[in-house]
Amino acid sequence: MEYQFIRDPITGFGVKISDEHTLVGRWLSEELPHNEVAQLIAKSKAIHKDSPMLVKEGKEIRFTLSHDEALFEAHALFHQADDLSNYGDDALVLDEHGLVSGCGYEDFIALLEAWYQFIHRN
Template sequence: MEYEFLYDRDNRRYRLALASEQAALQHFLMDEFEHNKASYQPLIAKLSAMTPFEDWQYLGREYSLLVQQQEVRICHNTLLSTEHFELPEQLADADLQLDEHLLESECGLADLLLLVQAWQDFLAT
């Protein structure tokens, strides 16, 4: 997984940049946690302690993280409530599509841990 960490000195803000297909993960990390090192420690501790067949979920304010057998899915909470929802016929005919990469991302648990630990280290500097 490719990522870039940035610090805007003018605004004194940290920014995480991920590939577009990982936009939901980027929003999850930036929106669900404060921009300080300590806020990520409980997440890192839980993910590090997981066994290979353990399932777990973190329900955030806007995005949630779901772990199933070492695979991670980050999705906007609206997807959790509408996964089995079908568009009304008139909307389906209009050929409307959700920009799903903004709402959902997937990655491996090991990749996520490396990213979050690196991000946490960057925030500490």
């Protein structure tokens, strides 16, 4: 996973990341409070094979971490099908592209530690 952290004077901290990981970047820059990063690193490193998954509900994104992977799911995925039925005449369909993203456990820990270093240096 390739990424580049940026500091924008208007929007604050952000991350440029590959298209398939866009949701991960949004979660880091929009959903994860800066003062919770160190605590999340500690909790993440404590996850083992027999540990329960760590789940963090955000405003728009659900984060789930197991000993194998980190999964990011936009809340839009969980809308009931009957919500869209009201718009049947408009032929609307939920496009799931960009609504789910994931990465391996080790890659996530490395990303999180790099993010922590970046936001605390700048």
